[in-house]
Amino acid sequence: xxxxxAVLSKESRKFLDDLHxxxxxxxxxxxxxxxxxxxxxxxxxxxxxxxxSIEHIIGISPKSYMEQLSKEMSVDYKSWxxxxxLMILGVFSIIIIGDVFDGPLxxxxxxxxxSIGISSLFLAGISFxxxxxxxxxxxxxxxxxxxxxxxxxxxxxxxxxxxxxRAVSTPTISFGITGTIIxxxxxxxxxxxxxxxxxxxxxxxxxxxxxxxxxxxxxxxMVESTRLIIGTLITYGGxxxxxxxxxxxRKT
Amino acid sequence: xxxxxxMKGILDGCLLAIIKNKEVYxxxxxxxxxxxxxxxxxxxxIYPLLLRMQKEQFVTSTLRxxxxxxxxxxxxxxxxxxxxxxxxxxxxxxxxxxVNNVLNHETSNQKELxx
Numbered sequence: 174x175x176x177x178x179a180v181l182s183k184e185s186r187k188f189l190d191d192l193h194x195x196x197x198x199x200x201x202x203x204x205x206x207x208x209x210x211x212x213x214x215x216x217x218x219x220x221x222x223x224x225x226s227i228e229h230i231i232g233i234s235p236k237s238y239m240e241q242l243s244k245e246m247s248v249d250y251k252s253w254x255x256x257x258x259l260m261i262l263g264v265f266s267i268i269i270i271g272d273v274f275d276g277p278l279x280x281x282x283x284x285x286x287x288s289i290g291i292s293s294l295f296l297a298g299i300s301f302x303x304x305x306x307x308x309x310x311x312x313x314x315x316x317x318x319x320x321x322x323x324x325x326x327x328x329x330x331x332x333x334x335x336x337x338x339r340a341v342s343t344p345t346i347s348f349g350i351t352g353t354i355i356x357x358x359x360x361x362x363x364x365x366x367x368x369x370x371x372x373x374x375x376x377x378x379x380x381x382x383x384x385x386x387x388x389x390x391x392x393x394x395m396v397e398s399t400r401l402i403i404g405t406l407i408t409y410g411g412x413x414x415x416x417x418x419x420x421x422x423r424k425t
Numbered sequence: 426x427x428x429x430x431x432m433k434g435i436l437d438g439c440l441l442a443i444i445k446n447k448e449v450y451x452x453x454x455x456x457x458x459x460x461x462x463x464x465x466x467x468x469x470x471i472y473p474l475l476l477r478m479q480k481e482q483f484v485t486s487t488l489r490x491x492x493x494x495x496x497x498x499x500x501x502x503x504x505x506x507x508x509x510x511x512x513x514x515x516x517x518x519x520x521x522x523x524v525n526n527v528l529n530h531e532t533s534n535q536k537e538l539x540x
Contacts (some may be wrong), residue, residue, distance in 0.1 A: 209472065211498075212451050215497060216451050216472075225468075229468060231467055232469065240470055
């Protein structure tokens with residue numbers, strides 16, 4: 174395996190990675206996706222051994238080649254019905270963990286429905302973004318700008334939701350202290366299980382960086398505005414460092 | 426019409442014919458096509474075609490360990506695929522005959538007119 178990877182050129186490896194992301198975010202069957210990637214990898218290795226360029230295999234436009242392949246592959250609705258609720262639950266867990274530190278939980282109907290809506294929209298946005306970025310050759314700066322825009326979208330929408338929730342009153346569900354503790358424990362177990370299953374700590378790292386700095390700085394004697402600035406810096410700086418580190422780990 | 430557009434339907438038939446003769450894997454197929462003179466097409470085009478032919482049950486594939494190491498997908502023809510190949514062969518000869526007739530007649534007419 175390792176020997177093969179070394180034989181393959183950087184260009185071909187990037188194409189295979191992009192194709193993987195493209196097919197995955199198009200919701201294609203995972204088994205079929207892995208099979209075609211393996212097949213193309215094998216083909217590219219042989220072709221490069223014989224001195225053929227990648228253009229000779231996939232044509233001038235990687236994008237149109239990816240589309241051609243994608244068109245012939247089936248969409249795996251079954252596993253998406255499994256993934257999407259899990260991801261929405263993931264978003265809720267992050268919100269809940271953040272709120273637990275502010276005392277007993279209580280949510281209005283609008284907040285609950287709005288959060289489901291925003292998470293679904295965010296998932297659709299992410300899927301579109303990955304498909305777009307993998308199919309088009311963009312500079313790193315442009316990729317980062319797109320990610321920032323898509324990443325910022327739910328933040329903006331959630332802020333909008335908070336204001337809307339203040340203006341419009343809908344029935345509220347309140348959990349007492351016992352209820353809150355039970356929910357917090359269940360959510361934490363879910364997050365750990367989910368992270369273990371998805372083999373990533375990001376779902377634990379992000380809520381931790383969002384809620385812990387605020388919570389811990391609350392115990393210091395700093396002025397509120399200083400606390401806010403330092404807290405925000407730790408939150409976003411921490412997440413950025415985490416993403417950078419895990420990216421570097423993935424590459425090596 | 427460009428050569429690539431014209432090729433698509435024709436490639437289907439050629440792939441079926443090669444697979445019928447011998448169980449092959451993807452790279453082998455592309456090589457064979459190259460040997461027969463199909464040089465200016467991107468080799469990768471065979472994979473979307475193979476995917477479709479599998480969906481239409483003209484070919485099946487089995488993963489087998491090759492001597493070189495990695496597991497390879499070998500394609501073989503189904504009964505349905507053989508029937509499709511027969512239909513393609515018929516269509517092709519018919520088309521070839523017609524095109525030849527047109528070209529032979531019309532170009533020789535032009536020559537006569539030119540003289």
